[in-house]
Structure formats: C-alpha cells, structure tokens
Amino acid sequence: MKKILLLVTFMFLSAFAANAASEGEQKICSGLANWTEDGDFKQVRESKCMTEEEYNAYLSAPDYLCQYYQKSIWKESERAYGKKQYKYTQADLDKIKVLKDEGKALCDAGNLKEGEAKLVEAIKIISHTRMN
C-alpha cells in the first residue's frame, strides 16, 4: 500500500513538474505566412520566438521606450512599406531622422528621459502626417 501511495505521489509530482516546465517554456512567436491560391499555407517570414520571461524583461527594461520608439520610427518612416503609408514631405523625413538620431544618441548615453522626449517629437511628426 505504501509503495502504491509513493508511486502515485511520484507520478503526480512528475506530471506537475512536466506541466510547469512546458508552461515555463511557452514561447511568444511572431512570423508571417500567407495562403496561396491553392490553399497552401506558405511561410513568408521566418518566425522569431522568445519566452514569456524574455518578453516581460523586454517590456520592463529601463530603456524599453527608447528601443520601442526607435523601432516605431523606423517602421513608419524608414521602412519602405511604412513610408508608403504616409504623405511625407522630404523635409518631414529629414526632421524625423535628425530627431531619431539625437534621441538614439541620448538613449545610448544613458539619458533615457531626454532621449525618449526627442523620439516622441519624431513620432509626433509621423502621427500628424496624413496617411495615404
């Protein structure tokens, strides 16, 4: 009887540990795949994955906004697809680039708040530019 109880306890603990491990390993992935006309689901961009823990660390990093704003500015005003979405003038794009570079330099030097403020100025220009 004692052996059976031990065995049941062992099985329960093993199952619990396995479950906890698999939850801990749950990945956050992002990629791109599209349907073809024939109904095949074709990967267009390879998925990149991170753990939940890594994602939370990314969100709570002191320089999170510095990084996020820079990426956002790149997506909306430098990347070809993003650029196409707005009615930018060259002067707008030049101003955005200068502010982004200044913001990045401040962020890299550890002046995070000042860097964020510069980057927000760049985002304001993007936000107030009419979309195509």
Next chain:
Amino acid sequence: MKKITSLLITSVFLSFFSTVAFSDENVKKLSNFQKTGTAPGIVIPQDTKFADNIKKNVLPKIKMPPGFKISLFAVVPDARHMAVARNKTTVWIGTRKDKVWQATDRDMDDVADTVEQFSPAVTFDIPNGVCFSDDGHLYIAERNRVLWFPAAEYFMESPDTVAIPIIDQGGLIPPEEESYNHTARVCAVNKADNKLYVSMGQPFNVAGPDKYPAYDQVGIGGIIRFNRFPGELDREVVAIGLRNSVGHAFNPKDGTLWFTDNQVDGMGDETPPGEINKACKLGSSVWYGHPYYGGGDVRTNEYKGQDIPKAYTDNYCKPQVETIAHAADLGMMFYTGKQFPKKYHNAIFSAQHGSWNAVKPRGARVMVTYLDNKGNATKHEPFLEGWMTEMGTYLGRPVDVQQYFDGSILVSDDKAGVIYRISYEG
C-alpha cells in the same frame, strides 16, 4: 524612352479617368432604371482545393465553447463587413478593394452555393460598409460615397442592379481628406429614427490640432447619420472624438448605439487599450476621447500635458470595455437569435482582427461581451480562438460578425478570404 514613359503615364491617367467616368455614367443609368450592357460579374468557385484545405487546416484549430460547431460558409476573397438579406439566404460582403460579393445558399444546406460579384456595372471604391434594412434596402458605404440598392434581393442576379447615390462621390468627406488607411466605413440603420449611420475614421495616427474643429463639424473621426432615401439628406454628426471605428450596432433592447474604436499606435506594445463604446447620447458634442486620449484613460504623447477643451470634458463619454492594446476590434453585432444558449442572448459578438504593431501577436479571435440588465457591459471574453498558430502566424483574421437567418452567426476573414458559420448543436 522619355516618349514611351510619357505615353504610358498618359494612358494610365486616361484609363483611370475613363473608368471613373464610365462608372459614374453607369450609376446614372442604373439610377434611372436603364441597362448598362455590363457583362455578368466574376464568379468565385467554391468546390476547390483551397476550400478543402481551409476545412482541413483551419476549422479543426478553432476553439469554441462546448456545443458549438464551425463550418465553412463561403470562399469570398478579401471578405470584410457583411449584410444578411431578409427574404433570401444571401449575404453581401464588402471589401477594402473595388468589389462587393454576394454569397447565396440556394439549396438551404447552410453553405453558399454561389459567390458572385455584386453589381459589376458599378466601379466601387473601398466598398467596405454594407448594411441591409429590415424593409429590404441594401446600402453600401464606400470611401467617399454612399449608394442605395433598392430591392437588391430581387435585382441581384443581374449585372445591372438599380443603384442610387444617397451621398454622391466626394460628398461624404472633403476629397482632400481622403486616405486609404482608416477608410473602411461601416453602416447600420437605426430603427428609432430610420436613418443610416456611417462611421468615418480620421486619416492620421493622431490628428493634429489644425484639424479641429473642422473634423468635428464634418464628422471625420466620428459617426454621422442621414436620411436613407433621396431627398433632404438632413446630415448630422452624432459622435466625435473617435479615432477609427470600424464596427457599430444598435442594442435592440434599448436602442443605444455601440461601436468599436481602434486606438493609437506608437505608444508601446501593451498600451493604449482598444475600446468598445456605448453612446452616452447621440449628438455632435458627445466626445469619445480622440485626440487627447489614445484609448481608455491613456493620454496621447502628442497632447500630453495640454488642457482638454471644456467643450470636450463636459461631454466626455468613456468606453464601456477596454480591450487589449492593438488587437484591432472591428465588426460587432448584438445577438438576437434563439439558437445559442440563453447566456448569449443580447450579448455583443465582436471581431478582433489582430495586431500588426506589437512584438507579441494578439487578436485574431471573436469576443463576446455580456450586458447587465441596465444595458452596460459586464464581462468580455474570447468566444472563438485559434486563428493564430503557435509560431505567431495568422491562419485567418476575423473582420466582422453577423447573425444568419437561422440564429447561427457568420464570421468574415479577410486573410483566408472566407466566411465561417458558427452554429450551436448542444
């Protein structure tokens, strides 16, 4: 080479304008009950490998409460908002391109037998918004025009469907404010005043101060209403301070207007929240937060620290539900059927299209929002999930939810280009 380039540019220019002119000419003819001589429209084959693969690879992945079943209703390219007919098993489907589709279940087996181009004589321009009135009229809200199709149920089999502009091309918004983004209109008829309500997104991430009060006066970043038959338009703004609403419906129990609103980008992966709103009242001063709030009570970076005008704060109507950031809450409906269990009666079903602007993908699901007996939102939870793979790719992206004639619901998906039917079998 220069000559060839200029010839090409000229021919593209001429062909664009001749198409527009031809289309306007056709609308004139159709509104006078005249033939245009247009050939029958495109037919979308339904019995295909694509349909089989959707059935095999998508349907089994969709998670839903016990007793519910998902099936493929139709293959419809670029399927966006839907309108369900009254006397026929036809569904009209808008797109963000230049076509409107009609899907008809002719043998009553709950699967569309034919999917055809609706009214091929008309050249549409982002005909996203389709709505059907209880008295049998179809309306199509385009980027900058609203068309009325009287008795569409009966004229729909012909390429020449009577079409009458309620708002002429260029009359919905000033043409210089036209954009491609934030231009998916939605429409609905309010039974209380028999008027047509059309939402109008504003064409910025965050509109600048130079755009106000002009936008509020026109209803850009708002919802307008007007008479739905020719004559005096009597256009009014009924909501301002929206960013980009792409879903609205009236609560059949108390007549209140509810709408989704997509919120500001570029503030963070997990902020600001999206919104489901209930109109506090209908009026041109009732304000829902944009551009001072980015979603919920999160102030936009663009207006942070600035005083909000008193005319706004005195008339601020807060959202009923704050949804997760960047989920893109789009089409919505109130469930009035009897097929689903009682807990879903008069609940809101809404589609989350899914994010483009966050590291962690989210959305691609259908949500349900329950209301209390005062008509306010209580719980908001997923109803259908599974269009996102564990590798973070979207198998499909739900756009709209509409009730089918038998009390099942239809969900459109503009990524897979299909319409699903969700029924309850107990």
